[in-house]
Amino acid sequence: MSELALTRAVDDRAAARRSPTLLAELLAAPATRVLEVSRGRAQLADGDRLRWRPPAAADARRLGVFLGEQDGVSRVAVGLAVDEAPADDDPSWQGLRALAPALGPADAGLVVQAVAVLNWHDAHRFCPRCGAPTEVIEAGYVRRCTADGSQHWPRTDPAVIMTVVDDDDRLLLGRHVDWPAGRFSTLAGFVEPGESLEAAVRREVLEEVGLAVGEVAYRGSQPWPFPSSVMLGFTAHALGTDVRPDGDEIAEARWFTRAELREAVDAGIVGLSPRVSISRALVEHWYGERLPDPPPS
Template sequence: MLRHVAYSIAPGSLALSRAVLDRAADRRRDDEWLDKAWAAPDTQVAVVAGDKLLVNEERTALRLVPPAEAPDGMRVLLGIDRESGAGQTADGRAVFAVIVGTEADESYAGLRELGAVLNDREAGMAVHVVGLSNWHGVHTHCANCGAHTVVVEEGHVRQCPECGLSHFPRSDPAIIVLVTDDQDRALLGRNEAWPEGRYSTLAGFVEPGESLEAAVRREVLEETGVVVGPEVDYAGSQPWPLPSSLMLGFYAKAASTDIEVDGDEIAEARWFTRGDLRALVEAGTMALPGSISISRRLIEGWYGEELTGSW
């Protein structure tokens, strides 16, 4: 059973969980409305190549173009901006994206660069279309019969013309957890592929038929040998469409403190006091996850304030 959280992620601090647009799912099959919205002069279009988005010269915002200036590509309805007060449709301003392929030049940027600088509206647009772009890139054929699928519902469904099966965008649930012990120390680990001094919270994908709480306990035990007790507190979630994860954040209390890393995914794991963490970060010998990650926010939620330094 999930309990009231002992620590918390600061409201609004999850950069990729922000959204303003109404996704307007009911309009995705309305061809008449879509044609009218695409023809409206104030409609805005984001341009995406793979997992990168067209940005302004300062690389601080998306470069949104009118439909007449949009390049050829797969058209996707991102939604309706009902808060702007603008729009040629009765609903408000329509917002689309065009997916133009996978090759991106220097006029494009990825979510790791943009996540912390985009406003709420554009952050929500960005994670939406990057997730769709990544999905379309690897789901071109029907998993049931192998036929090439066609895009329908304005980019949100792929339909098989042979067997009729509909394929929908997927988000793979993954838990990410900060474990603390009875001394209020935090358990952080270093991935085998990371350089010395780079640490993060523990994470892993949820397996079929597994609850979130069970996934927390299994992943922590597998990676570090630490047993998690009954206290598993949900802290928040954030989409991570790189390529298709939904990160579900937790705080958990350890029932044991002996560490035995798996030596496969995790090369090293340690218990840190707040003093340990601050001293290592300030000395430059420890690097924390980037500011747009939920891992960073879990650590800062336990620490009690923002920290400096990141990967």
């Protein structure tokens, strides 16, 4: 598959994070560029690029994360406090699903990195071992317990997502129980502890639609910080065609030939996942070319 949306395209200078003064030095340097993040949203400038600005005095008291270097310029994300948050209806502030299609690969990768790490900080302010407060070290990539000194790193939850095909190379798509009629996507699920990725693919397909799976082939991956996943894409070959949706997660599952899927998408009968997602990329990889967006309702 071609390069997926939301993937990183910067020099992250990971070794430099260990310097305890790195963030302070960067935020004191006029050449540094800063990205503000608020509740998973970032601000656009001119509609198609992130709003990067020079450091401000207030950044010293904000939670900062060193994102790396882009074109020789150091990039830092700062999380805004609740009382600094922009209005919900400010159109220049957008979440990742809206931002990603408008941004180039570098900006998209940087904003995903910023949101993912800041999401982790919001959820891990206290030590999971003893409950004491934690402090931020290593330029925003580690939290250290103030009581026992234990260190904790950003969490990433692996999930598998797969195109399931049969002997006739038809594609299986499913509709989640919470989705409206006509919305379909690839099957997906989280990897369980002690489970290989291939085993997770086979288990999820069996659980969700009652199909046994044989060959499993890796296709690509995509960070998905909602709030902290990485999606690992596969193609799975079904050993049968009799689908039995579980009713708990999957309400409906259907096989499509390429012609059937194209006709349904063209007619607006089937709605696929947005272009920003690896699900859409997997479907279009099977189809062989880009599929159109549905006509406006």
